[in-house]
Amino acid sequence: MNHQYSILLFRYAHLRFKMAPQATVAEANMCQPESSKKSTKPYKLQIIWYNVILLSLLHVGALYGFYTMSNWRSILFHTAFGFMAGFGITAGAHRLWSHRSYKARLPLRIILASFVCIAAETDIYVWCRDHRVHHKYTETDADPHNIKRGFFFAHVGWLMCKKHPEVTNKGKKIYLGDLTADPVVRFQRKYHIPLSLFCSFLLPTMMAHLIFGDSEWNAFLHCISRYVCVLNATWLVNSAAHMFGDRPFDKEIHASESTIVALIAAGEGWHNYHHVFPWDYSTSELGYTLNLTKIFIDVMAWLGLAYDLKSATKEEVLKRKLKTGDGTRLELQSSVRVTDIGYSHLFHK
Numbered sequence: 001m002n003h004q005y006s007i008l009l010f011r012y013a014h015l016r017f018k019m020a021p022q023a024t025v026a027e028a029n030m031c032q033p034e035s036s037k038k039s040t041k042p043y044k045l046q047i048i049w050y051n052v053i054l055l056s057l058l059h060v061g062a063l064y065g066f067y068t069m070s071n072w073r074s075i076l077f078h079t080a081f082g083f084m085a086g087f088g089i090t091a092g093a094h095r096l097w098s099h100r101s102y103k104a105r106l107p108l109r110i111i112l113a114s115f116v117c118i119a120a121e122t123d124i125y126v127w128c129r130d131h132r133v134h135h136k137y138t139e140t141d142a143d144p145h146n147i148k149r150g151f152f153f154a155h156v157g158w159l160m161c162k163k164h165p166e167v168t169n170k171g172k173k174i175y176l177g178d179l180t181a182d183p184v185v186r187f188q189r190k191y192h193i194p195l196s197l198f199c200s201f202l203l204p205t206m207m208a209h210l211i212f213g214d215s216e217w218n219a220f221l222h223c224i225s226r227y228v229c230v231l232n233a234t235w236l237v238n239s240a241a242h243m244f245g246d247r248p249f250d251k252e253i254h255a256s257e258s259t260i261v262a263l264i265a266a267g268e269g270w271h272n273y274h275h276v277f278p279w280d281y282s283t284s285e286l287g288y289t290l291n292l293t294k295i296f297i298d299v300m301a302w303l304g305l306a307y308d309l310k311s312a313t314k315e316e317v318l319k320r321k322l323k324t325g326d327g328t329r330l331e332l333q334s335s336v337r338v339t340d341i342g343y344s345h346l347f348h349k
Helices: 025-029 049-068 072-098 106-119 124-136 151-155 165-171 183-212 216-238 259-264 271-276 292-302 314-324
Strands: none
Touching: 049 216, 072 106, 072 124, 072 183, 072 216, 072 292, 106 124, 106 183, 124 165, 124 183, 151 216, 183 216, 216 259
């Protein structure tokens, strides 16, 4: 997934993607995979030692924070904040703003933007820019967290070094007009540092101290623990979900179906499906199976806060499985006859 995290706070998919229902040309093409020519200039890895040290200290602090946890009410409190942060990334920055897989009314956009601030990864605009670049130039030098550079790089190493020049170059050309047109995105981008510091650390620290009696220091450490857990849940989508699992929809790409990542990241682990149908709000063909984010969006739709939810049809899914998949999970479309979708795609790429 992904996006560039603010350290101060803490994508061969098929070339003929179907345009999402009711989507504009720009929106349909914004994550359409393309190749990225290798840079003519030699690339030299440049480690950002400040980030290395800071990320290391954050993880040490998170471990110590877990050690000091003893109040079960406080644990539930920080877990709730973790879920809010997670939904800010999965339902907000990812499925809403990066892929436009559904639409949200103003109150829901404000709520999701607040949740993004709890996640404190970066502002919505930057997160979506990097994630669209990841989809459009996946597994090339322009991919911010290119899995071909290894598990560690795709997980966190990409935050410990300067971006490949192609990442920066392609990031300047990606379509972002829909984001700049959203006042919620503009506001969150302008004030994301103080908002993230407040929503992710100051507010939950003081609440845990005043409500549950935790010391300010322990409450802050518990915020660090929650923060690092959400970071790693997000990073696992970039690493594990691009390396381990079946590829029922496109066997030629690294993105995979990872049950474990789906469990940890609220439904984001069904990643082979997602890279083939990035405009599907559910990011999966499995319904609510290990997909808390789909449940969240459906509840918001029931409340009238989300609408125009986009989904791939069973026929589209089966057709793609038969054409480029690895042969797994075909039994799920047993109710759809091959004759209903034609045979030509079986012989022509």
